[in-house]
Each structure stands twice: as C-alpha cells, then as structure tokens.
Amino acid sequence: xxxxxxxxxxxxxxxxxxxxxxxxxxxxxxxxxxxxxxxxxxxxxxxxxxxxxxxxxxxxxxxxxxxxxxxxxxxxxxxxxxxxxxxxxxxxxxxxxxxxxxxxxxxxxxxxxxxxxxxxxxxxxxxxxxxxxxxxxxxxxxxxxxxxxxxxxxxxxxxxxxxxxxxx
Numbered sequence: 340x341x342x343x344x345x346x347x348x349x350x351x352x353x354x355x356x357x358x359x360x361x362x363x364x365x366x367x368x369x370x371x372x373x374x375x376x377x378x379x380x381x382x383x384x385x386x387x388x389x390x391x392x393x394x395x396x397x398x399x400x401x402x403x404x405x406x407x408x409x410x411x412x413x414x415x416x417x418x419x420x421x422x423x424x425x426x427x428x429x430x431x432x433x434x435x436x437x438x439x440x441x442x443x444x445x446x447x448x449x450x451x452x453x454x455x456x457x458x459x460x461x462x463x464x465x466x467x468x469x470x471x472x473x474x475x476x477x478x479x480x481x482x483x484x485x486x487x488x489x490x491x492x493x494x495x496x497x498x499x500x501x502x503x504x505x506x507x
Contacts, residue, residue, distance in 0.1 A: 350366070353366045354366075357369075360441055361377075361440065361441055361442075362376060362377070362380065362439050362440055362441060363439045363441075363489075363494060363497055377440070379436065380436045380437060380439045380440050381436075381437065381440070382395070382429075382432055382433060382436060382437075384396050384397065387402070387403065388403075389403065389410075390403055390404065390405050390406070390407055390410045391403060391404075391405045398423065398424045398429055399421065399422065399423050399424070400420070400421075400422045400424060401418045401419070401420060401421040401422070402418065402419050402420050403417055403418060403419070404417035404418070404419050426453065427506050427507055428507070429452075429453070430449075430453055430460060430506065431504060431505050431506055431507070433449060433452065433453075434449075434457075434461065434501070434504040435501035435502075435504050435505070438487075438488070438489055438497070438500070438501055438504075439497070440488075441488065441489075442477075442479060442486060442488065443477060443486035443487050443488025443489070444457075444486060444487050444488075445484055445485075445486050446458065446485065446486075446487060447484060447485075457487070460506075461504060464503045464504060465487065467503075468493070468500055468503065472490055472492050472493070473489065473490055473492055473493035473496055473499075473500045474487060474488070474489060474490065474493055474500065475487075475488060475490050475493075476488075
C-alpha cells in the first residue's frame with residue numbers, strides 16, 4: 340500500500356510541475372520524451388555498439404559478445420543470440436511494446452505492417468480487456484487517428500493485459 344501511494348504521489352507531483360506521462364514508467368516535459376525509449380516501444384531498428392550491446396535490425400535481434408578482446412578483433416563476428424523474428428513474434432511485439440506508450444497503438448499501422456487487421460488477429464483479447472476496463476480506443480489529439488491504449492487501471496495491470504497478446 341505504501342509503495343502504491345508513493346507511485347501515485349510521484350505522478351501527481353510530476354504533473355503539477357509540467358511533466359506528462361508518455362510511457363508506463365516515464366514522464367517528461369512536452370516535447371522531451373526520450374526518443375531512445377520511444378524507438379524501442381515503436382519497434383524502430385537500433386544498432387548497439389560495444390561489448391554486450393543489443394540490436395534490432397530488419398526484424399533480426401542480436402547481441403554483441405561480452406569478451407572485449409574478441410570484440411576488438413572482429414566486432415561483427417562476435418554476435419550472440421541471433422534471432423530472426425517470425426511474423427507472429429513481430430505482431431506480439433508491436434502490440435505489447437506499443438501499449439507501453441500512453442498514446443497507445445494504431446490499428447491502421449498494424450494492418451499496414453502485417454496485411455491483416457488487428458481486430459482479426461486479436462479481436463477477442465481486445466474485447467475482453469475493454470470489458471474488463473483495461474483497454475480503450477481513443478482519438479490521437481494530433482493525428483485524429485483511432486488508437487488502442489491502456490486505461491489507468493490497465494496501466495496498473497499492464498503485464499497481465501499485455502501477456503494476453505502473446506500468440507505463441
């Protein structure tokens with residue numbers, strides 16, 4: 340209970356000082372959201388440089404090894420855990436990473452990316468979580484686009500909600 344009260348009080352104080360919640364666990368002043376984190380949640384490609392750095396490039400996830408000598412000798416030859424993401428895994432990530440963003444995810448972008456409607460793939464999951472008060476459709480203030488987002492209650496139960504979007 341104490342932890343929950345601290346969490347709520349922190350949010351209240353940040354809002355009072357002009358910070359907006361843009362992601363499940365982050366606030367920023369308008370226009371200053373962390374582009375690095377937003378890129379992760381929107382599945383943008385990123386290239387990690389250095390030992391142990393992780394990357395996602397063209398739907399292939401990999402990590403550089405942690406042996407410095409080996410890395411210096413052949414930086415491109417020490418990749419570990421190379422994983423080509425299946426379309427199913429890409430869909431899962433699109434939804435559960437995108438739902439971390441307060442603005443939510445675009446059903447239109449899902450359909451453009453995967454060639455199938457989000458409702459066709461996830462209709463029952465979306466409807467169940469809407470009825471449970473965890474998800475809602477909202478209109479994006481800037482683009483006027485319909486987006487699926489977590490409610491306040493959904494933010495509190497985000498892991499439970501997002502786990503339901505795993506297809507495999």
